[in-house]
Amino acid sequence: DKGLAQSWTSKGRQYIGTALTIRDDSVEQGIIKSPTDFNSITPENAMKWESTEPSRNNFTFAGADAIIDFADKYKKEVRCHTLVWHSQLPAWVSEGNFDNKTLISIMENHIKNVAGRYKNKCTHWDVVNEALEEDGTYRNSVFYKTIGEAFIPISFRLAAKYAGSKTKLYYNDYNLEYGSAKALGAQRILKLVQSYGVQIDGVGLQAHLTSESTASSGGGVTPDTDTLTRVLRLYADLGVEVAYTELDVRFTTPVTKEKLKAQADAYARVTQSCINVKSCVGITIWGVSDKYSWIPGVFKTEGAALLWDEQFNKKPAYDSMLKRIQKF
Ligand code: G3I
16 A cells, blocks of 8 residues: 555655654664655754754764765655754854854855755755744844844845755744744745745744643644644745644653544644645654654653654554545
């Protein structure tokens, strides 16, 4: 039977992806290598600033190169992640007290070396990641504090200069899925970059979601399909593509049958909303198995957010996602 990626691409859409950390687990890596479920990968950490330029103008590419080699070998697209982000940003940048001009030259040197090295190898770059607060105002990052909102169009202009003409350039953020102030903030960013006459090709919705009301979700469960569809259109209607870039749906563990069912329904809603919007090109799930996840490290009592359980059995969410794709 056809899997997720095979079914999705047979409907004319671009990719179903997963986050990739290269590690010694032949079962997990085998699922990623197979053409069945995933035809795209996103480096989970290897292309972030702390990994690629840990000290000024000292570039370290072993991890990122390994991801590109993996993609070449197993014929995967690569969503490259991420160029300008306040987190996993080495202290020499975040605490550097650079003036506006110097910080822009540091950004240019970083983007030139990282995006330039993988020129046209990335189908997409997350150029700017997580620039917004929950209320839709700008996050007070070193980039915003030093340069103001112009750091965003400047980042896109530099990415366009070095990433290669085959690469789509994205703004990427989380908690856009609810259609609230933050979602409108991302729309404002899209319009801002467009108003500078600079290339921006898409908005990525990370989609770190939950299937139950918990303190960590701010009380919000994965919205209904209509809300999700409406949010995708906020951006798609401005002429860019959209995608779910880091999907996972967590809940408080331990796992029960009911919780797996609620999770499967949430995955189906997300999948259906992407189906509903023609310029929704793909869905990347933020990992493969519940054995490996960033979630319990951040939300202590939560997890089990992915499509395969810790023993690599497919969960109900896998089946519900596949069924939606097959029906479309
Ligand atoms: O590499 C070190 C290792 O040397 C050390 O021994 C170990 C001990 O803690 O830490 C390792 O670094 C960890 C790194 O992942 C690589 O495994 C960091 O502690 C850990 O914080 C880091 O977490 C990553 C997180 O981003 C950091 O912000 C997750 O793997 C990654 O899934 C997560 O991904 C982000 C996206 O990039 C952006 N959107 C949100 C998403 C989830 O937080």
